[in-house]
Amino acid sequence: MMRHGFILLIFCAALMGCAAAPAQERRPLAWDGLGQNPNRPPVAKRRATDHTPSASDPNQERERVLGTLRPYSEAWWAVHDEIEAENDRQLGTKLVICPRCVQSPPQGEDVTGSIR
Numbered sequence: 001m002m003r004h005g006f007i008l009l010i011f012c013a014a015l016m017g018c019a020a021a022p023a024q025e026r027r028p029l030a031w032d033g034l035g036q037n038p039n040r041p042p043v044a045k046r047r048a049t050d051h052t053p054s055a056s057d058p059n060q061e062r063e064r065v066l067g068t069l070r071p072y073s074e075a076w077w078a079v080h081d082e083i084e085a086e087n088d089r090q091l092g093t094k095l096v097i098c099p100r101c102v103q104s105p106p107q108g109e110d111v112t113g114s115i116r
Contacts, residue, residue: 059083 029038062083069076 059086062086 031037031039062079066076066079066083069079
């Protein structure tokens with residue numbers, strides 16, 4: 001029993017020596033390209049303080065014109081459709097879907113629209 005306690009004491013002393021070792025200098029790490037680069041310093045996030053619509057927003061003028069038209073008239077629907085098309089175009093420039101996430105069905109197979 002005394003021998004086991006002595007071996008345990010030596011083992012704990014060896015572990016304490018490893019834990020008390022000085023920290024190593026920061027060296028570049030190998031990066032596999034997935035996720036964030038561990039060698040790049042962290043970037044502080046900035047908060048946007050100005051929430052005014054940009055002057056280059058093409059829908060701003062269309063929405064002003066939409067307010068002057070009679071609701072649900074042909075001209076109103078034309079301007080409304082232009083606004084919706086511009087919103088869809090802007091969303092399409094921001095939205096990114098990876099090709100692996102969208103799988104096209106095999107040719108000649110019926111599709112129900114659900115994805116598993």
